Amino acid sequence: MRYITTFVLLLFLVACDSPKTIPNDDLANIFHDALLTNAYINQKSVKYDSLNIYEPILAKYGYTKEDMHYTLENFLRQKSAHLSDVITEVNDRLASEAAALRAAVVRVDTVRNVALRRARHTIFELEEPIVAKRKADTSRLIIKLPMQGAGEYIISACYTIAEKDEGTGRRFTANFLAGDSLTYHQYATIMHRVDSSELRTQFTINRTMAEKYDTLRLHFNDFATRRDKRPELSLVTVHSASVRFTPTEDVSIEQLFEEQFDDRIFSKRFIHSIEDEWLIVADSVVADSIAVEK
Structure with a gap:
């Protein structure tokens, strides 16, 4: 939320003639990309010019900083329009993407564990x-x-x-x-x-x-x-x-995939190994949930 506020204030500094209103869907996409950009910059401790960073994001969706300025002014004038709704949508999307990424990491870690176990x-x-x-x-x-x-x-x-x-x-x-x-x-x-x-x-x-x-x-x-x-x-x-x-x-992962290379679909033995690993993870999650409830 703090980074979106910074983004909004920076774009308010510049005005232009004949701007256009940015639809909510595109606005959510812009905020989404801006948040990811800020997160990356903070992680890498990169020094940057804020406007130089955000202008390419706006251009990606066909807008300018003047369009953003005009759109935000409209939000302030229209009592029925709430910028917070757009921000909530962005937060929900980021949460969903984070959950999907965590699931992907679990799958990669599962393959790693299976590979190490089978290579032992x-x-x-x-x-x-x-x-x-x-x-x-x-x-x-x-x-x-x-x-x-x-x-x-x-x-x-x-x-x-x-x-x-x-x-x-x-x-x-x-x-x-x-x-x-x-x-x-x-x-x-x-x-x-x-x-x-x-x-x-x-x-x-x-x-x-x-x-x-x-x-x-x-x-x-x-x-x-x-x-x-x-x-x-x-x-x-x-x-x-x-x-x-x-x-x-x-080496273990390479051996695993070499073993499976000739199969158009992974062998049942490999799939069962993956499923067993998932069951272990699932049991751990359930146990943690029960402990929290207590």
Whole structure:
């Protein structure tokens, strides 16, 4: 409303001979475009001359600032005509457009979520437990995997350290290697001496790191400091371990559309994925509404 008032006052400054009245529909369109222009300028912090901005809007609909001046004067003279009605129409239209835009954003976000979910896959899963009872078994507590590229890595595992194990300060670490020399330390956590301990971590690797490193190393028997006591014999059992990988958003979306490319209509599996995502969103909205009512 404040920007429409500014717009009106600026146009009142100029008068001209033989102006024409602007119909309400066109007037609403002009106010609508003026509001959007003001919003954009404010968002971008652009310095501008108001009249230079508004004149092209008037010209778009075939009018001049003199026509606007004349039309606004008529509103003031005619008691039956209310400028507020035009402004209300503009506000209603903007509200409707905003709602449609929010819905479009939800649809885009839904496609994004579906793409990421469908692209997520397991790149490693331990087929059978690793049981370290001899010195020769220690090397099995180090797992090396080829890098999958930029994206999110989720690591989970379950392990047990035997009571007779004499080590202290043992850590699980996840590192990135370039060949056998260059190492990037990504994650570390102390391994606990309790039954069936679990660990889980996730991290995102950007394209620069993905190009630099070629191997992901999972180490279930890492002693990092001098204070740690490395035992002669590591008595560790890794019951399960897995790594799940999700490519970056742009790659995931590209994969999704490549998958659907041969279908003139998206496959039922894709449509069901979209519908499931919408149901989650709808449930959230309903839950929020109920909370507000309470």
